[in-house]
Amino acid sequence: MSLLRNMAGGLRSLFRKERVRRELDEELNGFLEMAAEEKMKEGMNRKDALRAVRLERGSLEVTKEVVRSAGWETFVETCWQDLRFALRMLRKSPGFTAVAVLTLALGIGANTAIFSLVNGVLLRPLPYRDPNRLTMVWEKSRDGSRENVGYATYLDWKSQNKSFEEIAIYSSWQPVLQVGEPEQLNGLRVTSNYFRTLGIRPEIGRDFLPEEDAPTGNKVVMLSHSLWQRKFNSDSNIVGKPINMNATQYIVAGVLPARYQSLMNQDPRGGVVEIWRVLGYDVSQPWACRTCHHLVAIGRLRDGVAITQANAEMDTISAALSKAYPKEYDDIGVILTPIREQLLGPASTPLYVLLGAVSFVLLVACANLANLLLSRATDREREVAVRTVLGATRGRIIRQLLAENCVLGLLGAAAGLIPAYWTPKVLASMGAGDLPRLDQVHLDWRVLLFTVGVALLTGIAAGLAPGYRLSKNNMHDSLKEGLRGSGSVASRRLRGLLIVSEVALSLTLLIGAGLLLRSLSRLLVVSPGFDPTNVLSMQTSALGQRFNDNAVVRQYFADAIERLRALPGVQSAAAASQIPLAGNMDKYGFHVEGKIHANPEEDPSAERYCITPGFLETMRIPLLRGRDISRADTATAPQVLLIGETTARRMWPGEDPIGKRVKLGGVDQPWWTVVGVTGDVHHAGLEADPDMQMYIPHQQWPFPDGLMVFVIRAASSPAAISSAAQQAIHSIDATQPISRIMPLETYVGLSVQSRKFALILIGAFATTALTLSLVGIYGVTAYSVAQRTREIGIRIALGAQRGELLRLLLRQGMLLVACGVIAGVIASLALTRFLASMLFDVQPTDLLTFGSVVLLLVAVSLAACFLPARRAMRVDPIVALRYE
């Protein structure tokens, strides 16, 4: 209340300045008059009385000043004055202002851009109610890694635990929506309590009902807002309507709000989840078993239950289950992962590394600006001296200088915001890779607040040292013309320190960029195990009533491949249930004859490729031993398969695997005979060691995959055959969707994209920092050359050797660079370990990188010193001596 009144009083003084001043004048005048009258009554004359009053009570003018400056509004007013003065000063030296604003814009712009990324991806709240209570619930496998859960296990967890309000599970689902052009969607099958667990309510329609979550009544779906708009024209009567997917009718239960964008299933190649269907399992189903680890569990903790508490309870439950079903668990407990860590954890290290790197750029920009201000301070010593003589206090002068710098900072921020506005789009087009929520990155109040804060801090930090130096100046020296650069020793030391830190920061960034570059170049020479050049891939499925017959499915794909092969420009074509580096994850457990474990959970698993003949040839995967599969391996022929090199080495070390037999899936399955060994391919990524692989003939697989990826090797660019290939497939069945039409090289590129992204950004930061530092080094050398023109002239006149002089001038600059390099190497040794997770096959302290970056930096610094020094060599001694 009183604060409000205080504000009101202050504001009144600010905005009705004249009136308030008049009132105070009148009141004070009256006061002094009355006091004088009193004196006159005692017999003084008016003049003496007024004088006496002034002596006793203080003069009118001083009193007015005292009263006026007592309120806070005076502070505001002088600040305003400082600000206007600052703008005038900056306008008077446009060159300086332009360079300073540009330097700051670089630093602040880059920081705003990266911060908006960090803000959008990491800091913005997750789109769930109370996300801190949500955790993923995993089974812990023998090696301590997280494992999905089987349905029966989930039911036990759900009924026995007391820590969770709800536990839901989901698995991925890719239906084909037959509305308009058939389209394959990304979806999830979820338990009916899934949305309740996350805390999301449909915008229109209703949530799933528990009774729908059964094999008999599970034909309802939930649509995302975007899907509803895109495919159903935002039809407000959509609820209850049937839609066709995979030749089955589903009823729309509801539409989710627009602000909810699913973050589950973050596969950059897959796209966001847009449709949800009730899971509809039943324990009696064979895929609901305890060892059927294909479901992901997510739980909402009860209020007041800590995650460690919940974990302890779940461990107990899991131990009891292991005891009751020893053959079905090899788990040693349960792992709870907070949802934030699950969804954003992988992205946070690279982002924070980027934020750290970009803050280095800002520091360099800041040091550069400080340097610029220092040289300007020398020119302004006289101005400051005059103002000091006229009665300005040191605090007031510092404030004035800081105001100038804050204005500079804000101008820089304004200029820096322009690129920051476009950043998200640019970064998205650069393919920021696996960053979640990238589409939701934009400038918001948090980013603006950050930018303004950074700008003011930068301005103040850069201006503090020069400001302090200026205000401490001895005004007598400064007022005397001709004595230039008083106190230049301290000033030079300060500039030296700034250069050293700039060099150190740039070196650290350069080393970081160098390490990433070496990682990427190492990674790019890793052979994926196949030849992606000129191979086009496209995904299609066989959906509908007529494909319920396995023979029809097999025939369909065989026909499609025949038509593709017949196309002009096509060298070979084949299909597989999954292809390497495409983000597919299909692993299958198997049992080696003679080595079957008592607990099937302990048996190995391999990446399973269900292929048509010609796959190895099209992909150019080498066949190391035995034979390839052929058309002779039909459904009725003996069951055969190919294995990868790693499979052979791990399963039959020192033995010939040809002719060995394995069982796929359960132990009650028939035997398959190994007929060939292929080279390994990198399935998950180039950086990971290849895992075990198996190739099974599509003709022989008992449940032929309905979703297959075609690979087509063209004679030239794969783009040329793209439309012909699609037509060829549609000429057999036009109702089947074709998706992910991409050259294999794109998949290879995608697998290194996030590294490229980090490299490009950190490389750009390092270049910017280096450029700024070079400008700084150049400036310092040029300044000292200018200051020593006379000395140089004398030395030349006295017959100094030019080479000797050059060394003299270079020594100062290079000494600073050397100090900077030492500091930078120390800083890098301490900091590069944060990069470790982003490196491949390169140590964070890689000697070669450190060495070559130091060499590079020293070389360019030498050049930056040499340019002004060489100018000094050309000094005419006569001119130099006449200089002052």
Next chain:
Amino acid sequence: MADKPSDLVQGTLDMLILKTLALEPMHGYGIAVRLEQMSKGVFRLNAGSLFVAFQRLQRDGLIRSEWKATENSRRAKYYALTDQGRKRLNSETREWGRQVAAIARILETS
């Protein structure tokens, strides 16, 4: 020391102004004279500190002001106590009494 006007104890000026206004509304000079009279000339106030105090008290809502004619038909700003000001005066007087008594006790015992 008694012949020279002494400085006020820090922070007591506000309380004294409130006390002076407790009787009736007054203008600035009147308050100064009254304070000097009541203190028997111990306190002599300069205009600066007095008017800063008026501004502060007014902004805190403890006094309000109004332009009125004086007995000598001069225009002057009269200050008057608000309800809040009266409450503050009471509490501060009590507090002051407690403190003075405490200080006196300390000075006597030592």
